[in-house]
Amino acid sequence: MTSEQWGAIIVLLNGGAMTQMHLGEQLCLEKSSVSRLVNGLEKRGWVERAKNLKDNRQNIVTPTQKVLETAEHCAVIARRILEEAQRGMTEDEMLVFRSLLSKTIKNLKKLQK
Numbered sequence: 001m002t003s004e005q006w007g008a009i010i011v012l013l014n015g016g017a018m019t020q021m022h023l024g025e026q027l028c029l030e031k032s033s034v035s036r037l038v039n040g041l042e043k044r045g046w047v048e049r050a051k052n053l054k055d056n057r058q059n060i061v062t063p064t065q066k067v068l069e070t071a072e073h074c075a076v077i078a079r080r081i082l083e084e085a086q087r088g089m090t091e092d093e094m095l096v097f098r099s100l101l102s103k104t105i106k107n108l109k110k111l112q113k
Helices: 003-015 020-027 031-043 065-085 091-112
Strands: 047-051 059-063
Touching: 003 020, 003 031, 003 047, 003 059, 003 065, 020 031, 020 059, 031 047, 031 059
Parallel strands: none
Antiparallel strands: 047 059
16 A cells, blocks of 8 residues: 555545545645546555535545455554654654644645645
């Protein structure tokens, strides 16, 4: 699973089924990139795509049961990597780091609009 796929899976598992457009907004990806990403996830059986009943022009992307086991395995790996990356940092340093990272992400999102 690539980091881009992992990000999409996490967004879908946390947010539930959503349109491809909403998924793209959450991941800050262009329409064509989201389409390629969802195609790859669908080929692996990790998501299902269906037409939106309210708007036939939109696709709804839903995580499958198959992805849950894969996501659990990837979460274990991600936690280990995160623990290693944060080794030696105090809790106060982590709070400052998260705050600054959050501000940076918000500023970057504003640039995209």
